[in-house]
Amino acid sequence: MRVHLGSDHAGLDLKAHLIARLTELGYEPVDHGPFVYDALDDYPVFCLRAAEAVARDRAQGMDSLGVVIGGSGNGEQMAANKVHGIRCALAWSEETAKLARDHNNAQVVSVGGRMHSLEDMTRFVEIFLGEPFSDDERHVRRIGQIAHYEQTGELPPLPASAVGLGPDA
Numbered sequence: 001m002r003v004h005l006g007s008d009h010a011g012l013d014l015k016a017h018l019i020a021r022l023t024e025l026g027y028e029p030v031d032h033g034p035f036v037y038d039a040l041d042d043y044p045v046f047c048l049r050a051a052e053a054v055a056r057d058r059a060q061g062m063d064s065l066g067v068v069i070g071g072s073g074n075g076e077q078m079a080a081n082k083v084h085g086i087r088c089a090l091a092w093s094e095e096t097a098k099l100a101r102d103h104n105n106a107q108v109v110s111v112g113g114r115m116h117s118l119e120d121m122t123r124f125v126e127i128f129l130g131e132p133f134s135d136d137e138r139h140v141r142r143i144g145q146i147a148h149y150e151q152t153g154e155l156p157p158l159p160a161s162a163v164g165l166g167p168d169a
Contacts, residue, residue, distance in 0.1 A: 002057060002064040003129065006032040006050030008043035008076070011069025011113040014121055018067060021122055027129065043070050044079045051080035051088065054107050058085075066108035067125055073112035080108045084150070087143070089128075092116070097124040101131035103139050 032049040047068040057064035068076035080088035088108035089100030100106040109128040
């Protein structure tokens with residue numbers, strides 16, 4: 001499986017570590033930068049490229065995934081989620097890494113290089129990459145609602161139990 005990686009300066013060391021580890025595990029890592037330390041670099045430059053490469057590969061039928069890394073992982077996740085068709089999840093535990101794939105079929109995971117130990121973040125990424133999507137009907141339905149909104153801007157219909165309640169009433 002091809003794994004596209006992008007980061008900022010805060011994620012540079014973790015990215016290098018992950019590239020070596022993923023190669024050991026038989027993955028095909030693709031580094032979208034940065035390639036040198038620059039404390040003033042901008043994470044969107046690299047994270048958008050990694051997420052776009054995942055989207056492009058998947059459109060061609062490949063089972064590629066991605067990893068974006070920053071200080072907190074928040075901005076990197078936001079950037080990756082701007083790529084059409086990409087769902088990027090911020091993993092801060094083994095459970096969130098697992099659920100990102102199992103429930104949400106996320107194609108990209110974001111981790112915070114300043115938030116966890118190297119061992120923990122490596123484990124989060126390994127879990128994410130190894131977890132299949134459950135294909136459970138409720139998860140497929142929910143992902144479909146997100147995709148429909150992304151394509152059309154139309155909100156999903158309210159369930160009958162919510163009609164007449166809240167601000168849409």
